[in-house]
Amino acid sequence: xxxxxxxxxxxxxxxxxxxxxxxxxxxxxxxxxxxxxxxxxxxxxxxxxxxxxxxxxxxxxxxxxxxxxxxxxxxxxxxxxxxxxxxxxxxxxxxxxxxxxxxxxxxxxxxxxxxxxxxxxxxxxxxxxxxxxxxxxxxxxxxxxxxxxxxxxxxxxxxxxxxxxxxxxxxxxxxxxxxxxxxxxxxxxxxxxxxxxxxxxxxxxxxxxxxxxxxxxxxxxxxxxxxxxxxxxxxxxxxxxxxxxxxxxxxxxxxxxxxxxxxxxxxxxxxxxxxxxxxxxxxxxxxxxxxxxxxxxxxxxxxxxxxxxxxxxxxxxxxxxxxxxxxxxxxxxxxxxxxxxxxxxxxxxxxxxxxxxxxxxxxxxxxxxxxxxxxxxxxxxxxxxxxxxxxxxxxxxxxxxxxxxxxxxxxxxxxxxxxxxxxxxxxxxxxxxxxxxxxxxxxxx
Amino acid sequence: xxxxxxxxxxxxxxxxxxxxxxxxxxxxxxxxxxxxxxxxxxxxxxxxxxxxxxxxxxxxxxxxxxxxxxxxxxxxxxxxxxxxxxxxxxxxxxxxxxxxxxxxxxxxxxxxxxxxxxxxxxxxxxxxxxxxxxxxxxxxxxxxxxxxxxxxxxxxxxxxxxxxxxxxxxxxxxxxxxxxxxxxxxxxxxxxxxxxxxxxxxxxxxxxxxxxxxxxxxxxxxxxxxxxxxxxxxxxxxxxxxxxxxxxxxxxxxxxxxxxxxxxxxxxxxxxxxxxxxxxxxxxxxxxxxxxxxxxxxxxxxxxxxxxxxxxxxxxxxxxxxxxxxxxxxxxxxxxxxxxxxxxxxxxxxxxxxxxxxxxxxxxxxxxxxxxxxxxxxxxxxxxxxxxxxxxxxxxxxxxxxxxxxxxxxxxxxxxxxxxxxxxxxxxxxxxxxxxxxxxxxxxx
Numbered sequence: 001x002x003x004x005x006x007x008x009x010x011x012x013x014x015x016x017x018x019x020x021x022x023x024x025x026x027x028x029x030x031x032x033x034x035x036x037x038x039x040x041x042x043x044x045x046x047x048x049x050x051x052x053x054x055x056x057x058x059x060x061x062x063x064x065x066x067x068x069x070x071x072x073x074x075x076x077x078x079x080x081x082x083x084x085x086x087x088x089x090x091x092x093x094x095x096x097x098x099x100x101x102x103x104x105x106x107x108x109x110x111x112x113x114x115x116x117x118x119x120x121x122x123x124x125x126x127x128x129x130x131x132x133x134x135x136x137x138x139x140x141x142x143x144x145x146x147x148x149x150x151x152x153x154x155x156x157x158x159x160x161x162x163x164x165x166x167x168x169x170x171x172x173x174x175x176x177x178x179x180x181x182x183x184x185x186x187x188x189x190x191x192x193x194x195x196x197x198x199x200x201x202x203x204x205x206x207x208x209x210x211x212x213x214x215x216x217x218x219x220x221x222x223x224x225x226x227x228x229x230x231x232x233x234x235x236x237x238x239x240x241x242x243x244x245x246x247x248x249x250x251x252x253x254x255x256x257x258x259x260x261x262x263x264x265x266x267x268x269x270x271x272x273x274x275x276x277x278x279x280x281x282x283x284x285x286x287x288x289x290x291x292x293x294x295x296x297x298x299x300x301x302x303x304x305x306x307x308x309x310x311x312x313x314x315x316x317x318x319x320x321x322x323x324x325x326x327x328x329x330x331x332x333x334x335x336x337x338x339x340x341x342x343x344x345x346x347x348x349x350x351x352x353x354x355x356x357x358x359x360x361x362x363x364x365x366x367x368x369x370x371x372x373x374x375x376x377x378x379x380x381x382x383x384x385x386x387x388x389x390x391x392x393x394x395x396x397x398x399x400x401x402x403x404x405x406x407x408x409x410x411x412x413x414x415x416x417x418x419x420x421x422x423x424x425x426x427x428x429x430x431x432x433x434x435x436x437x438x439x440x441x442x443x444x445x
Numbered sequence: 446x447x448x449x450x451x452x453x454x455x456x457x458x459x460x461x462x463x464x465x466x467x468x469x470x471x472x473x474x475x476x477x478x479x480x481x482x483x484x485x486x487x488x489x490x491x492x493x494x495x496x497x498x499x500x501x502x503x504x505x506x507x508x509x510x511x512x513x514x515x516x517x518x519x520x521x522x523x524x525x526x527x528x529x530x531x532x533x534x535x536x537x538x539x540x541x542x543x544x545x546x547x548x549x550x551x552x553x554x555x556x557x558x559x560x561x562x563x564x565x566x567x568x569x570x571x572x573x574x575x576x577x578x579x580x581x582x583x584x585x586x587x588x589x590x591x592x593x594x595x596x597x598x599x600x601x602x603x604x605x606x607x608x609x610x611x612x613x614x615x616x617x618x619x620x621x622x623x624x625x626x627x628x629x630x631x632x633x634x635x636x637x638x639x640x641x642x643x644x645x646x647x648x649x650x651x652x653x654x655x656x657x658x659x660x661x662x663x664x665x666x667x668x669x670x671x672x673x674x675x676x677x678x679x680x681x682x683x684x685x686x687x688x689x690x691x692x693x694x695x696x697x698x699x700x701x702x703x704x705x706x707x708x709x710x711x712x713x714x715x716x717x718x719x720x721x722x723x724x725x726x727x728x729x730x731x732x733x734x735x736x737x738x739x740x741x742x743x744x745x746x747x748x749x750x751x752x753x754x755x756x757x758x759x760x761x762x763x764x765x766x767x768x769x770x771x772x773x774x775x776x777x778x779x780x781x782x783x784x785x786x787x788x789x790x791x792x793x794x795x796x797x798x799x800x801x802x803x804x805x806x807x808x809x810x811x812x813x814x815x816x817x818x819x820x821x822x823x824x825x826x827x828x829x830x831x832x833x834x835x836x837x838x839x840x841x842x843x844x845x846x847x848x849x850x851x852x853x854x855x856x857x858x859x860x861x862x863x864x865x866x867x868x869x870x871x872x873x874x875x876x877x878x879x880x881x882x883x884x885x886x887x888x889x890x
Contacts, residue, residue: 049664053657057518058505073502149682151630185596185643186650188633191677196667198630205631212498219494222641222762232636237594317667 002226003245004233008176010252011133011163016125023258024431027124029400030092030102030131031110032407032427033263035066035443037091038084040338040410042067042445046087046197046317050204054080063111067414068445074111075212078161081107082207086153086200088338089320090267090410095260095368095394097138097152098270098303104157104206105130105164111211112168113436120433123168128258130164130210135257137228140248141239148241154189154202155238159228161210162217169214181223182213184234194307195318262392263403266336268320271303274371274390275323275360279330282375282383290332290354292377298327298360299372305362311355319346328354331375337409369393414445447671448690449678453621455697456578456608461570468703469876472569474845475537475547475576476555477852477872478708480511480888482536483529485783485855487512487890491532491642491762495649499525508556512859513890519556520657523606526552527652531598531645533783534765535712535855540705540813540839542583542597543715543748549602549651550575550609556656557613558881565878568613573703575609575655580702582673585693586684593686599634599647600683604673606655614659626668627658629679639752640763707837708848711781713765716748719816719835720768720805724775727820727828735777735799737822743772743805744817750807756800764791773799782854814838859890 001009041047042065054065054076063077064070066084071077085091085103092102109130113123138145138156146152162183166176186209189202217223228234228248235243266276275298282288298304300323310322319325319341328351329340345351366372374384389396398406404424411420423442430439446454486492487510499510499521508522509515511529516522530536530548537547554575558568583590583601591597607628611621631654634647662668673679673693680688711721720743727733743749745768755767764770764786773796774785790796811817819829834841843851849869856865868887875884 046667049661049666052664053661056505057520059518060501060503073504075502148685149677181638181641182643182646185635185638185647186633188631190630190672190679190682192672192675192679192682193626193630193669194677196626196669198627198666198668201627202630216494216498219497221494221643222491222760223643224638224641227635227637230637232594232639234635234637237635237637240593315667 003229003248004180004226005173005177006249007133007136007228008173008180011129011167012171012173012176014129014253016122018253019125019128020256023128023256024124026258026261027127028427028430029263029403030127031106031430032403032424033092034085034102034106035423035427036407036410037088038066038081039414041084041087043413044087044338047084049197050080050083061115063114064440064444066443074115074215075208078107078111078211079204079208081110083200083204086203088267089269090264090338092261092263093270094135094138094257095262096257097135097142098146099134099138099156100153100203101131101134101157101160101261103200103203104153104210105134105160107207108161108211109164109168110436110440112165112214114440116168118168118435120430120436123436124431126164126167129167130160131258131261132256133163134160135261136248139257140244141235144241144243145239148239149191150238151189151191151199151202154206155187157203157206158183158187158209161207162213165211165214166217169218171214171217175217177225178221178223179213179217181227182216182221183210184227187234187238195321260394262394263398265391265398265402265406266326267338267341268326268336269308271301271368272308272323272326273392274369274387275300275327275373276330276336277387277390278371278373278385279327280334281385281387282373283331283334286383288331288375290350293331293354293357293375294378295376296327296331296358297374297376299363299366300360301366301368301370302362302364303368304360313346316341316343316346323360324355324358325351327358369395448674448693449625449671450618450622451694452578452581452673453618453625456574456612457616457618457621459574459698461567463698464570464573465701468573468701469569471703471706472572473872473875474708474848475572475706476551476875477848477869478537479530479547479551480868480872481852481855482533483511483526484859486529486532488858489532489783492529494642495525495528506560508559509885509889511888519560519660520653523552523556523656524649524653526555528645528649531648533712534714535709535783537706537708538715539580539583539702540707541702542580542587543591544579544583544601545598545648546576546579546602546605546706548645548648549598549655550579550605552652553606553656554609554613555881555885557610557659559885561613563613563880565875565881568881569876571609571612574612575605576703576706577701578608579605580706581693584702585689586680589686589688590684593684594636595683596634596636596644596647599651600632602648602651603628603632603654606652607658610656610659611662614663616659616662620662622670623666623668624658624662626672627661627666628655629672632679632683640766705839707839708843710836710843710847710851711771712783712786713771713781714753716746716813717753717768717771718837719814719832720745720772720818721775721781722835723816723818723830723832724772725779726830726832727818728776728779731828733776733820735795738776738799738802738820739823740821741772741776741803742819742821744808744811745805746811746813746815747807747809748813749805758791761786761788761791768805769800769803770796772803814840
């Protein structure tokens with residue numbers, strides 16, 4: 001068997017009953033989180049080009065676009081929902097690789113489940129196996145692939161989307177190998193477009209491509225036997241500086257990378273979350289006013305400066321990739337919802353004045369979910385804190401209660417409280433549901 | 446200006462009248478060739494999964510799928526037509542880079558033209574500028590990019606599709622830069638899938654992605670300023686071993702890479718065309734019978750062995766990437782149409798027996814369009830020839846007459862002779878036509 005075939009053998013032939021209970025609960029949590037951020041995202045101005053487009057396509061099908069009354073083809077729904085799911089950078093993060101698994105995978109799984117007779121429990125299991133596929137592919141090329149400039153959410157995501165959708169459609173290992181071939185050869189997304197709408201498009205493209213690949217494989221579309229490990233395959237071409245077969249295949253079904261996935265408490269790049277935790281903690285503990293603050297100094301993991309060093313963001317989306325803006329907004333507003341990353345917030349005079357006082361130094365001994373942070377006040381006083389594990393990181397996961405609060409806040413932007421609660425119940429009861437129709441009916445606008 | 450902006454400035458701001466007359470004639474020739482191979486391709490069994498799928502999508506729109514009565518959305522039509530255009534590997538080749546420009550670009554240009562009020566002349570000009578864009582992008586990363594395992598038709602093609610479709614839609618340089626950003630970040634396609642239906646899918650994906658990127662850019666979708674030259678852009682990520690800004694931008698509008706594009710006389714990988722010319726020449730000159738032949742020995746460019754060394758192809762599609770099969774079929778049938786690459790032909794006992802007698806040795810002094818070939822007969826006699834420039838190569842282009850013969854043969858598989866002639870006239874008169882509707886009406890099935 002090729003390495004791709006070993007992976008598809010696992011995805012196709014693992015019984016639902018073999019999946020750990022926590023993983024199925026995590027699947028529900030990620031779905032709830034997806035709905036929260038996508039509902040809020042569907043209201044963003046940035047969603048208009050794609051929402052307008054998908055409406056015009058008017059493709060036939062029963063797949064639902066989140067936050068709209070629109071039903072369309074599974075591929076189109078997966079595209080738009082994947083885009084919405086990552087639009088606010090408020091989804092989730094597989095910490096070892098910075099992969100965001102939900103946005104590329106759940107929309108493909110959901111679209112497949114909507115258009116086939118699949119129980120809620122089987123749908124949850126398909127997400128778990130799809131997400132594990134994406135995380136394993138990501139682990140197998142990390143850190144070389146991301147360091148080379150690839151947006152791993154798009155590239156590894158496409159494998160997970162094909163695996164998850166293929167699992168729902170009941171593809172066997174042979175067909176799933178062809179589905180992964182089609183999906184994997186179209187893996188795409190580079191980091192150059194970070195800060196633009198093309199970044200969340202990577203998640204949408206992955207979801208759509210995985211969904212289509214599964215459908216086409218079912219119809220007999222041919223492919224390569226080893227898209228991952230072949231001589232001109234994913235490892236060789238998209239990660240020439242290194243790969244690990246052990247990370248892809250070692251202890252499949254025993255060790256779960258999905259364990260390392262965390263839900264985001266802030267609507268921006270994950271590497272600045274420790275900073276935001278720290279600033280909000282000090283702000284609340286010392287009742288700080290922005291006018292008092294002379295300097296905010298952080299000692300951080302190297303990725304903070306590599307990914308989010310933008311002293312003067314010009315647009316809201318760029319603010320999400322500016323640790324300076326994240327810290328300033330956390331101080332002024334005490335939060336990091338999408339509302340803190342509007343164009344207006346980015347050019348707000350008070351936030352801008354604080355932003356100019358934020359600095360960071362790299363410390364290789366500081367972990368990715370950690371920060372040492374000090375705020376100097378105008379009188380010369382200095383207050384400090386150490387965040388060991390940021391909220392939403394694997395060692396400090398968001399609680400079900402905090403997740404529900406996030407969901408209620410974001411879904412409440414679109415739906416009345418009663419419907420917010422009904423949709424929550426539908427997701428939370430999905431393992432007992434005969435199909436996904438109650439969730440998809442309620443998530444429509 | 447960034448390098449991407451310099452390129453989009455050229456595409457957006459060149460007047461139709463500045464394009465050389467030969468380039469507009471070449472645009473007609475490539476369109477005729479696209480229709481020929483796509484009409485024939487639409488009859489292939491391998492087209493069924495995508496044709497069935499696009500019918501099921503039933504997307505709204507006026508864009509025509511070649512060889513079918515189906516009208517659909519511009520993106521879906523571009524996807525399927527791009528796939529059909531490359532399905533038989535019978536399209537065209539930009540010799541310096543092995544890019545096949547027509548299949549990813551014409552379907553995007555045509556779909557854009559069908560859904561907007563665009564004259565035939567403007568449509569031809571848009572193809573020329575789109576094709577030049579793709580060829581320039583390809584030149585800028587050649588040979589590093591292809592050598593790394595990328596299918597340059599998919600990756601460079603997406604830039605050309607976006608440029609061509611964007612030109613039809615009247616995008617200015619700023620919008621075109623965003624369109625290229627969206628298209629370029631989704632550039633994809635690896636050589637691992639050669640020999641499967643996923644290879645032509647790369648062309649379809651490029652056409653669809655370019656088409657959509659242009660539409661979304663028109664609607665305001667944001668992107669990066671320099672998807673090609675940026676720190677995490679196309680050059681850096683998909684061609685880390687080298688790139689050339691001069692090849693991308695040098696003498697734009699003066700030097701035309703489209704000049705180096707040739708139409709294919711055989712329905713298989715271009716690097717074995719000199720071998721097929723040579724075998725057919727010796728076969729005809731000496732009235733050879735397959736049973737007489739003891740050995741066929743070729744002295745070839747290194748790419749022949751790198752790309753097409755498959756002594757025992759198992760399926761028809763694999764036969765297209767087997768120089769041994771190409772030579773054997775040329776000897777037995779005297780041709781290299783798609784019919785020579787069916788599953789039946791690949792397992793034909795006579796062709797298989799000849800195939801086992803074909804060998805090649807690499808000679809670095811032999812050019813890509815050149816071969817020295819000798820056939821040894823059972824009596825010990827040895828006949829030889831030297832093909833200096835294969836048919837369809839830049840130094841030996843296919844004549845208009847030969848192209849029409851190819852078109853008539855392939856279109857005749859689908860249409861009655863009268864319609865074949867009408868469609869020919871519509872293409873040949875496109876520069877005088879008020880729009881593309883006559884071509885698209887006649888190309889429908």
